[in-house]
Amino acid sequence: MHAVDAFKLVLVLLALIVALHWLALKLRLPPSAALLVGGGALAFVPGLPSVSLDPELALVLFLPPLLMDGAYSTALGRFRRHLPGILSLAVGAVVFTTLVVGAVAHWLVPSLPWAACFALGAIVSPPDAVAARAVLKGVSLPRRLSALLEGESLLNDATGLILFRFAVAATLSGVFHAGEALGNFVLVAVGGIAVGLVVAAGWMLVAKRLRDPTLLVVTTSLLGWAAYLAGEAVHVSGVIATVTAGLAVGWYQHVIFPAIVRLIGGSFSHILVFVLEAMVFILIGFSLRGVIERLGGIEATPVSTIAAVLGVVLAVVVARFIWVFGSDAVLALARKAGLKRARPLGWRQATVLGWTGMRGVVTLAVPLTLPLEMPGRDLMLLCAFAAIFATVVVQGASLGWLIRTVCPVDNDPPAKMNMPATEGAMARARMARVEELAYAEDGTLIHPRLLEEYKRRMEFMERYEEDASATMEILRPHFDVLLASIAAGRAELIRIHRDGHIEDEVLHELERDLDVEELAITFQRGD
Known part of the structure; x- marks a missing residue:
């Protein structure tokens, strides 16, 4: 594809993102599901070029900035407080799902080697940070549940990627040493933390010396890619390096950034993340065409392959529920045994947690990196897309209904100050x-x-x-008058400018003052 044609295609995709996102809002559906389904449908429109998602580029382009943004906005206090539960999901649930899916895949396709079956399990086991963020934006969850899901989505990609590499190496070489794999796992994780801390420390030294807000925003925006690439360059986890750097930057940004940088950076980050998240899902949808073509078309897909795909998807969903409810049962037993720190979720929160296992860009990009001689490569591709479709569209679209039905209770103790x-x-x-x-x-x-x-x-x-609520009710009419006065001032300012009485510089300067004043009032109203 010519470079100009590629640029035109990007513009078309951006237009489709706007249209599908608007449609999702109108239909009250998760935008991620609408983008995925819309992209998959448009991929088969005659005349449209085939879009292939380069796996290495997809991971480097999309994963670091989205992980960085998630870590940056994570409540570090809750993250530390719930770290055991987060690690249970990000490591334990991923490993357990890998084993369950591997066993189910080998049972359904006996000809597939065990190591290849576990490689398939590693592909579909980690819920995706991008998918989780996109779906969870439209729902309200208890604080503990939010902390668990946010923390899990930041760390589980690292577990899945490491397991995948071990499984592929074992499949191709025929050799696997559990002790060596465990040691490498720890080394890669600890190394990722170290690299992330070094990158964050370097950022703090640079940020303290930069005075220009634009340079500060740009430098901070590049930090996710810097941490990820640095981690991968020294053969440790780039995902963990990015998350560590993001947590550190999010903690220190309050004392390093001036107010103007937080305002500009927040707006810039919001738009960047929106475009990247939306582009991920629509490109995954477009990739369906390539997956089907690799298999020779839907009509050429054997019934046994379809049965294996359905079995793998079902295993993915069931394994998460088994792990979540099993872990919660262990906590309940520990609580009864006198361990006060053990706090089970309860069936309501456990049900929601079990249903929130959306897969995304990592699950699709990773199998595309498989060598051509990998046994079961086409099956892995089909299972990956099916897992993404089932979890994002089915689970994501029904998550709001599930939350309203089971009504999970926020049993976290309140903070000392409101x-x-x-x-x-x-x-x-x-x-x-x-x-x-x-x-x-x-x-x-x-x-x-x-x-x-x-x-x-x-x-x-x-x-x-x-009495906060009563005071705000009295104050709201006051805010309404202030906003009306700002609107009148802005209208008069624009009239004076349109009549040619002031220069553009005066218009922009005074309009900025009105915008800041309006924004402050809007925040105070709680809008």
């Missing part, structure tokens, strides 16, 4: 500082209006801490 108490503490700190600076050294009051304004703010905060 929003009103925290805002009150901040307001008192600001008031104390204003009182210090409002007077000259000789005791003369030099900022009377500012002091009076902050006294009024403190009076409001005292009422807000006593």
Whole structure:
């Protein structure tokens, strides 16, 4: 394909993303499911060129920035608190699913070597960070459940990729040493953490010296790729390196970034992640055509192959439920035995957790890297796409209904301070500082209006801490008037500019002030 044609195709895909995303919002469906189905349907439209997803490029292009964004926005306190549960899912569930799928695949296709069966299990076992983020955006979950799913989606790709490499090597060489594999697994994981910390430390040194907001945003946006490529270059886990760097940057960005960088960076990251996530799903849909063509067409697919694919997909779903409910049963027994730290989820949260195992770009890209001489390569490709389709479309589309049906309860203990108490503490700190600076050294009051304004703010905060909901109801009409006044000011500013009385620079400067003021009021309203 010519470079210009490739660029035109990218523009067409972006237009399709907008259209399918809008349609999904109208139909109240997960956008990821609409993009996947829409891409798969459009792949067979006559006249459209065949789109092949280069596996190495897909992993390097899509995975690092999306993992980085997820780690950056992860609540590190909850992540540490729930780390045992996260590792149970990200390592234990992935290994267990790999074994179950491998056993089922060998039972359904006895001619397939055991190592190849486990390679298939490693391909379909890790739920995908991109798919999980895309589906979970539209649902509301208890805090513990959110922490488990977010943490799992950040780490399980590393487990799946490492298992996959071991299984492929064992298939092609016919040799496998469990002790050596376990040692390499630990070495790759620990090495990934070390590389991520080094990359994050380097970023902090650079970020402290950069003053330009644009350069800070660009530098931080490149950090995910830097960590991933650095990890892969020294043969450790690039996924873990990226997640580690993202967690470190997310923790320190509050003390390194000025406010303008957080505002600009947040907006830039939101758009970048939206485009990359959407592009992943529509490209996976387009890849269906290539998978079917490799198998010689749907009509040429044997019934035994279809049965094997359905069996593998069913094994993927059932294995997750077995692991989740089995782990929860162990926690319940430990709790009864007197271990106070063991807190089982309960059947409601366990049901939702078992149903949230969406597969995505890693599951599709990894089998495309298989050598041509790999036994069962075509079957692995078909199973990978079927697992993605079943988990994203079926599970993703029904997740909201499941949550509303089972009503998972948030049993995490509340934080020591809520929003009103925290805002009150901040307001008192600001008031104390204003009182210090409002007077000259000789005791003369030099900022009377500012002091009076902050006294009024403190009076409001005292009422807000006593009854936050009632205070906000009283304040909403006040915010509505402020927003109306901003709209009137903006209309007058545009009229003056359109009449040719001011230059564009004046328009942009004053409009920015109005935008910042409107944004602050919108945040205060809680919109």
